[in-house]
Amino acid sequence: MNLRSNLPEGSPRWATRRAQWHALGLTADDLTKPKIAIVNSSSGLAPCFSHLDPIAAAVKESVAAAGGVGFEIRTVAPTDFIMAAGGSGGYVLSSRDLLTNDIEAVVEGAQLDGMVCLASCDKTTPGQLMAAARLDVPTLIITCGYQSCGRLDTGERVDIEDVFLQAGHLKFGGITFDGLCDMSTRAITGPGVCTGMGTANSMHVVAEALGMTLPGTAPVRANSQAMWRAVRASGPAIVEAVLADRRPRTILTPDAFANAVMAVLAISGSINTVKHLQAVAREAGTGVDVYALFERYADTIRPLSAVRPNGEDTIEQFEDAGGALAVLKQLGDSLIGEAATVTGEPMAERVASAVVGDEQIIRPLADPRGGHPTVVVIRGSLAPGSAIVKLSVSEERAPTFDGVARVFNDAPSALAAIEGGVVRPGEVLVLRGLGPVGTPGMGMASQTVFALNGAGLTEHVAVVTDGQLSGLVNKGIVVGEVIPEGALAGPLGVVEDGDRISIDLTTRRADLLVDEAELTRRHERRARHEVPGGRSGWLPVYARSVEPLARGATLRGNDLPVTPV
Template sequence: MSKFKSEDILQGEGSAFYRSLYKAMGYSNDELEKRPMIGIANSWTTLVPGHTNLKQVAESVKNGIYRGGGTAVEFGVIAACDGIAQGHDGMHFILPSRELICDSIEVQARAHRLDALVLLGSCDKIVPGMLMAAARLDIPAIMVHGGPMAGGVVFDGRKSDLTSISEARGMYSSGKISFDQYETLEDTVCPGCGSCSFLGTANTMCCLTEALGMCLPGGALIPAVHSDRMRTAFASGMAVCELARKEITSRQVMTPEALENAVRVTMAISGSTNAVLHLSAIANEAQMDVNVLDLFSKYNTNTPQIAKVNPAAKWDMEAFWQAGGIPRVMQNMRTLLHEDVMTCTGLPLNRNLDDYKFKFPENDEIIKPLDAPFGQTGGIAVLQGNLAPKTGISKPGAIDPSQHRFKGTAKVYNSEEEAEEAILGGKIVDGDVVVIRYEGPKGGPGMREMFMAMKYLYGRGLSKTTALITDGRFSGTNNGCFVGHISPEAAEGGPLAIVEDGDLISIDVIDGKLNLEVPEEEIKRRFENWKKPKRKFTTGYLELYSRVATSAAEGAIIKREAE
């Protein structure tokens, strides 16, 4: 039998001190001396709809762990809701919370010498933070998600979701719908628990967990209220015990080849632009010598987009799951994938794909075969140019083809709030490029999402006639012409800092270009007069984060100094 880390403190007569503390909580000799200790990192909370079912999911995981011969020990992990934090100071904390989640799991696992982990989470920064922790710890681990929410009442030609409220506000402000119509949506767009029912960052990262091999096949998109969610949780508890016995650790699963698979899948499903940040951070924690941005650039031109769901189409996540979800996507594109990579089942990817049983018929309106894709290039694009010397990130898969190349006049705002006020006040017109700066990792701080601004443009009928660029980021549900993650950011003296109202800006998400059409001499003159702004936060966690966070091009991580 393998020697587990927990044996050092739980076996032998010298370990009575430690066993007595466990026995104070009701654990038995059998649980302490003969089984691997499996930690359940549970981000259950009543603050986040995507996590309110995790208490029940955790019980199924525990039963699976005991059935598999392990001992379950559970601890809590913070989880903040992107939706509730949108559009105010709370959003400053969302991306930085990823680092706290990773750090806290590391602390619990190492302080208590846990042998393996089951990670329970569903939403935007929680899933990547947990995967980062697994990569850092390099112990056996498996991810279990809470599952996506069901779609709401039909509105604007599709099942509604949380974003419909923001779109409706823009419609109401421009007189397209009545206040009663706007108000009624409040009770009907989010009908129950689960991660939001579109392909935002939350569900994108759940999909990429599966693409990385870190959750059971098909586990990413089972709806929160479906009974399969509990069966998969039980099976995951059993599977992690096998991983512990076979000593299959996270870095044996999350390899550079698995990371390439995840990048390919992001492209194929036109996932959230935030996937670039999070995969970069995971690669860093796994100590991979890989540039994730280079991978996105490399695979964009030769990875067809074979899946289309909201925000690129009317279909929600439940429909995507029924169409076959990530197993169908990976089966259809398997010639582009590394099929010999290890997964958390203890089997290579090709075995998982061969053995997978689909429960619903195919739907080629959602998932296409590789030889008949929605588009010949991937859904995520890396841009460069004199406005983005390092990088900018866009999502061609969610942009109308008429906007793949856009040229317009700058309207410049130094915060998200200023831009939203201008949009709702009717100050943005056809042909404008809304510039929102000082919202990057350091300048924000925390790299807030410009979700509301894009939805207000949509609601006011401007989504196909305007563009928005920022050193902040976007929700995975945003559509329209946008470029985020611009690096270097304005607060670090990036070119975004010297853009002025009336400047001409050109965007090309096909050839990957973002340029300020201003003479070099004028750009140089403006830089000579630019002054670095003061930090917005001078105390607390955000003061620390604003000092030590890296650029978006590096994943907005907290970088440790090398020895």
């Protein structure tokens, strides 16, 4: 077979590789078979990854049965709730790009022929898709499922996001310490990713909408029969893709990204999908502006489902109603059916066989669950590049907010001010320094948002931040991921206490109402400073290399300078 992994027989590299692989039990015949990387981000740090090792072993067996040879490779395993403790949260997003480079180093170094990627927590799926787009070797994404959650004595369902939100209420008396511990103990009852329509499940749906999974496999209960069926089918699928030379860049086309954006809007997915999709598009060399796609389709695609916490439906109900494939079917004529898939059939053919199990859970496009888009890209003089607002499907809120700025340069200061009663109704809490360069790696702003909720200020204080927000839902008017971030030259970096800020979600604008001459003086006064994060270690390297969020916060070369001020 004409495979890149088949080195010239008798060459030094062929001979030494033959010796290495013979020691692993491979035969002479194995040396000529398709060689598949099984990308495993297994980790004992979190339940998101704790079940992946048996899956990797089963994929290897499936690849062998299909006539290939599987090699398990390991990557970093980013997990928000555990790894956000250090580096001001910067290790989480930055590890997405470490994961991409982990894959590149092995798959390119060894010249393997294809990949099966075990997708789990928030950053693994985008990191794997980025690697697929960059390396352009046939790739199959296997979604490895969501965790089961528990119930309180009242019978009320409780999951990890409930714990995260209620922790913000503790200091304000909204929950007792024992009550919080009880929720925490009951929230997770099995392996897999968070149960809500957060970043992990949203990215699993995205992977299917892009055509990079087996049909009908997202989302899925972890360790369910449905998940194991997909695992067992992975070997024949990836070997066929390699032999047919179905490369990611023939699948990750502008049409595929349009379908993925529509899917995110239809499921009221995570705002983090925006930057992740932009990163994948940039690695694929498509030139697609994902932010512009969200702006375009926000006018026509409404939420068709309302999975917790966007509504009352559970992720299990969503899966049983048909999941991602049913959502794509309900998009009707809006779906771009010509888009290719890793299994060879066009998306229209996949969708034709889909069954919508419950049209109350996954509605048709003509009868949506809500009348407004839930992932809203906004711009304006405060966010000339863009910013993102996440709305839930059902909650009603004022479309505008006008108030004076209360500025914080780090999350601990903002939290202390909320707890101390310094932040007052009518203010706009501006939290900056949490962007990819400023933290570096993006800090999490959700604790600040949830603290406002605990203090009873959700409806009375807006938030503007360059930080990362929960992939599920935010409380009140929260303008996140402002571009340019505060550490770079731009209006967010020169906002001062008392400045007037206007937010209008109807016109999709966030404006800083300060005289232009005054803003010019502030920019001129602003002193240059070093990129934060110290002089050694991964985070300062990341800060010096990361592109702006508008380019997906991917890593760059020296030809694309971004100068901090």
